Amino acid sequence: xxxxxxxxxxxxxxxxxxxxxxxxxxxxxxxxxxxxxxxxxxxxxxxxxxxxxxxxxxxxxxxxxxxxxxxxxxxxxxxxxxxxxxxxxxxxxxxxxxxxxxxxxxxxxxxxxxxxxxxxxxxxxxxxxxxxxxxxxxxxxxxxxxxxxxxxxxxxxxxxxxxxxxxxxxxxxxxxxxxxxxxxxxxxxxxxxxxxxxxxxxxxxxxxxxxxxxxxxxxxxxxxxxxxxxxxxxxxxxxxxxxxxxxxxxxxxxxxxxxxxxxxxxxxxxxxxxxxxxxxxxxxxxxxxxxxxxxxxxxxxxxxx
Amino acid sequence: xxxxxxxxxxxxxxxxxxxxxxxxxxxxxxxxxxxxxxxxxxxxxxxxxxxxxxxxxxxxxxxxxxxxxxxxxxxxxxxxxxxxxxxxxxxxxxxxxxxxxxxxxxxxxxxxxxxx
Amino acid sequence: xxxxxxxxxxxxxxxxxxxxxxxxxxxxxxxxxxxxxxxxxxxxxxxxxxxxxxxxxxxxxxxxxxxxxxxxxxxxxxxxxxxxxxxxxxxxxxxxxxxxxxxxxxxxxxxxxxxxxxxxxxxxxxxxxxxxxxxxxxxxxxxxxxxxxxxxxxxxxxxxxxxxxxxxxxxxxxxxxxxxxxxxxxxxxxxxxxxxxxxxxxxxxxxxxxxxxxxxxxxxxxxxxxxxxxxxxxxxxxxxxxxxxxxxxxxxxxxxxxxxxxxxxxxxxxxxxxxxxxxxxxxxxxxxxxxxxxxxxxxxxxxxxxxxxxxxxxxxxxxxxxxxxxxxxxxxxxxxxxxxxxxxxxxxxxxxxxxxxxxxxxxxxxxxxxxxxxxxxxxxxxxxxxxxxxxxxxxxxxxxxxxxxxxxxxxxxxxxxxxxxxxxxxxxxxx
Numbered sequence: 001x002x003x004x005x006x007x008x009x010x011x012x013x014x015x016x017x018x019x020x021x022x023x024x025x026x027x028x029x030x031x032x033x034x035x036x037x038x039x040x041x042x043x044x045x046x047x048x049x050x051x052x053x054x055x056x057x058x059x060x061x062x063x064x065x066x067x068x069x070x071x072x073x074x075x076x077x078x079x080x081x082x083x084x085x086x087x088x089x090x091x092x093x094x095x096x097x098x099x100x101x102x103x104x105x106x107x108x109x110x111x112x113x114x115x116x117x118x119x120x121x122x123x124x125x126x127x128x129x130x131x132x133x134x135x136x137x138x139x140x141x142x143x144x145x146x147x148x149x150x151x152x153x154x155x156x157x158x159x160x161x162x163x164x165x166x167x168x169x170x171x172x173x174x175x176x177x178x179x180x181x182x183x184x185x186x187x188x189x190x191x192x193x194x195x196x197x198x199x200x201x202x203x204x205x206x207x208x209x210x211x212x213x214x215x216x217x218x219x220x221x222x223x224x225x226x227x228x229x230x231x232x233x234x235x236x237x238x239x240x241x242x243x244x245x246x247x248x249x250x251x252x253x254x255x256x257x258x259x260x261x262x263x264x265x266x267x268x269x270x271x272x273x274x275x276x277x278x279x280x281x282x283x284x285x286x287x288x289x290x291x292x293x294x295x296x297x298x299x300x301x302x303x304x305x
Numbered sequence: 306x307x308x309x310x311x312x313x314x315x316x317x318x319x320x321x322x323x324x325x326x327x328x329x330x331x332x333x334x335x336x337x338x339x340x341x342x343x344x345x346x347x348x349x350x351x352x353x354x355x356x357x358x359x360x361x362x363x364x365x366x367x368x369x370x371x372x373x374x375x376x377x378x379x380x381x382x383x384x385x386x387x388x389x390x391x392x393x394x395x396x397x398x399x400x401x402x403x404x405x406x407x408x409x410x411x412x413x414x415x416x417x418x419x420x421x
Numbered sequence: 422x423x424x425x426x427x428x429x430x431x432x433x434x435x436x437x438x439x440x441x442x443x444x445x446x447x448x449x450x451x452x453x454x455x456x457x458x459x460x461x462x463x464x465x466x467x468x469x470x471x472x473x474x475x476x477x478x479x480x481x482x483x484x485x486x487x488x489x490x491x492x493x494x495x496x497x498x499x500x501x502x503x504x505x506x507x508x509x510x511x512x513x514x515x516x517x518x519x520x521x522x523x524x525x526x527x528x529x530x531x532x533x534x535x536x537x538x539x540x541x542x543x544x545x546x547x548x549x550x551x552x553x554x555x556x557x558x559x560x561x562x563x564x565x566x567x568x569x570x571x572x573x574x575x576x577x578x579x580x581x582x583x584x585x586x587x588x589x590x591x592x593x594x595x596x597x598x599x600x601x602x603x604x605x606x607x608x609x610x611x612x613x614x615x616x617x618x619x620x621x622x623x624x625x626x627x628x629x630x631x632x633x634x635x636x637x638x639x640x641x642x643x644x645x646x647x648x649x650x651x652x653x654x655x656x657x658x659x660x661x662x663x664x665x666x667x668x669x670x671x672x673x674x675x676x677x678x679x680x681x682x683x684x685x686x687x688x689x690x691x692x693x694x695x696x697x698x699x700x701x702x703x704x705x706x707x708x709x710x711x712x713x714x715x716x717x718x719x720x721x722x723x724x725x726x727x728x729x730x731x732x733x734x735x736x737x738x739x740x741x742x743x744x745x746x747x748x749x750x751x752x753x754x755x756x757x758x759x760x761x762x763x764x765x766x767x768x769x770x771x772x773x774x775x776x777x778x779x780x781x782x783x784x785x786x787x788x789x790x791x792x793x794x795x796x797x798x799x800x801x802x803x804x805x806x807x808x809x810x811x812x813x814x815x816x817x818x819x820x821x822x823x824x825x826x827x828x829x830x831x832x833x834x835x836x837x838x839x840x841x842x843x844x845x846x847x848x849x850x851x852x
């Protein structure tokens with residue numbers, strides 16, 4: 001159900017809250033891993049935000065400032081534009097008939113934005129990071145797109161609300177587990193996160209982040225968490241029945257499920273090593289892509305029978 | 306149409322949020338103007354600008370990707386009508402995907418998926 | 422403002438630089454950062470504090486000055502000469518970060534210094550930088566110890582002179598080659614456009630219509646391994662780079678991210694540093710505890726570069742446990758446990774598959790640490806960990822990494838488990 005203009009503001013605030021929770025959870029995991037009290041990490045995003053607001057911005061000699069700025073601001077903007085099609089319970093900010101395509105279009109924007117962050121700085125490490133992301137994107141994007149199509153086929157619609165409604169009886173995750181996992185991996189990948197964070201790797205001094213300081217860095221880091229959060233919300237709508245659940249109202253269920261998925265995505269960061277894009281390509285194209293296509297075939301056959 | 310108005314509104318909200326952050330930083334940061342710095346190169350001066358013709362070694366893969374990406378254009382409308390069109394549509398689509406996949410396997414054997 | 426500053430100072434990011442010979446100090450600093458929940462920075466842009474562990478030689482000092490120039494601010498520069506100083510140094514750094522007035526003055530001085538040279542390239546610059554070094558030092562506020570603030574003044578100047586003349590001349594040289602390709606022009610015009618943009622943002626940078634933006638040349642083409650004519654970037658890896666052997670510099674020619682050519686050199690500690698060394702790590706160098714802590718540290722570095730955070734953190738905690746005086750046999754059991762985990766990890770095997778020997782060397786590191794700790798408990802002379810490639814020395818690095826991409830090169834270098842201290846101190850020959 002389409003909501004009025006205030007919906008956009010509410011959605012933005014909600015995404016912000018969820019993203020901050022994600023950052024706090026990441027801080028907690030980090031603190032525990034380092035042998036400190038887990039709770040001491042909860043405030044990490046707050047301290048970090050204050051630190052970056054106080055820190056001076058940087059520009060590099062002969063940097064491509066305009067493009068750099070577009071990339072820096074863009075991640076957060078794209079994340080917000082993604083949530084317009086993610087239903088909260090039965091409400092959607094923009095109930096587009098092609099909501100799935102909209103989400104897909106926005107996530108392809110991330111290609112350009114991450115690359116721009118790397119390119120704009122006029123710095124070798126950042127440049128390597130930017131191109132590395134493109135190399136990674138060539139591997140994750142197709143499986144992601146096909147995984148997205150599965151629920152659309154099953155629902156016979158590209159409207160996200162219809163996809164949620166089509167899961168009244170059975171959540172899609174039950175008979176599309178491959179698409180579900182691949183889509184989750186795709187969310188991690190377009191958020192430059194954890195195992196798919198090679199573009200911001202330590203080996204290239206932070207890669208696309210290498211030259212960012214101050215509020216610019218804050219925007220990029222916040223944008224990453226926002227992308228993860230928006231992606232988690234979309235996973236819930238596509239595969240986990242959206243707001244369906246007993247007792248509590250639908251919007252509560254959407255939030256609860258989103259936070260659960262998000263926690264898993266945050267947690268995966270420390271469990272797995274970073275996948276080098278050149279190692280990823282073969283696996284993505286020769287193993288994952290056919291697996292997703294088989295999943296689609298299964299879905300297609302189930303739908304017509 | 307109000308859906309697209311809401312999207313525009315969201316774009317506006319997003320830009321306002323970013324603007325507010327920049328504004329807050331101007332108030333709080335130790336200096337308003339950005340610091341002009343040399344790029345970080347482990348402590349050495351760069352001997353040339355990094356912006357250059359970069360060797361993106363995955364260009365064969367990019368070609369392959371384009372072929373599949375165009376395919377996605379067919380995939381979306383197909384997803385909407387496949388339930389009505391029946392098994393024929395499924396067969397047609399997956400024969401097409403199979404042909405593409407054969408191309409991928411061929412490219413793989415040619416080494417297009419390896420670039421190190 | 423001050424509330425924000427206090428919040429900001431709760432979790433500062435520290436760029437820790439190790440001078441060859443001061444591994445123990447650096448490890449102690451990292452342990453303290455971990456304990457406090459501070460963050461180890463990857464690059465100057467992300468740093469509030471530049472912590473130098475040890476006494477760098479003149480060339481290393483210049484490198485550090487340039488890195489210091491890249492910290493955005495608020496910023497503090499401090500040194501630690503031995504592990505016992507670390508705590509006090511970090512405490513003082515926070516105080517200096519909180520000093521809003523000094524930090525703002527520092528920022529203003531740098532803005533003024535930057536505005537100077539761009540209006541008059543050659544002559545004003547030195548003046549500008551003098552002013553900067555004089556007023557900049559938030560570290561003077563932080564430096565209680567007289568002995569740590571030694572060389573800052575004059576070295577700062579040397580560095581700035583370098584920046585100016587070296588960089589500028591290079592630019593003029595390359596101007597002849599400017600018309601190499603369409604890209605080059607694009608690069609130039611971006612530079613201009615961005616200048617306009619910055620003026621809007623209230624920046625007053627004066628002119629930038631010198632032929633090369635920033636006095637830096639444009640990349641030139643070169644034939645790559647596939648026979649394509651592509652630009653070559655000359656990028657030095659080290660000495661300031663996360664998880665990188667102290668003082669090591671690998672000068673690489675890069676096409677894309679492929680190392681097409683490499684040469685290696687070492688930056689040394691200052692001469693008096695030798696004595697310092699014997700006061701610091703020198704005494705512990707032969708002790709099995711230090712050796713095994715260092716080996717754990719190298720394993721942790723390699724695991725960090727792999728992005729395997731959980732394993733890296735475990736290795737780091739074991740390293741710190743050794744130094745904390747946890748009973749060696751207890752740590753040895755944990756090291757063995759970690760080793761088994763890593764040996765079993767399929768995903769790690771897969772990610773190092775294309776780098777022959779890297780995984781084995783990682784396991785050998787942990788094995789050696791375990792043996793050392795075990796023998797320490799038995800009071801038997803410790804086995805010094807000597808990886809095969811490590812004994813062949815840093816000179817082998819170019820041969821090993823040429824043709825690899827940057828990540829693979831970093832992983833290979835980290836897997837060698839190099840200890841640069843003996844090399845950097847003894848001259849050209851190590852061991």
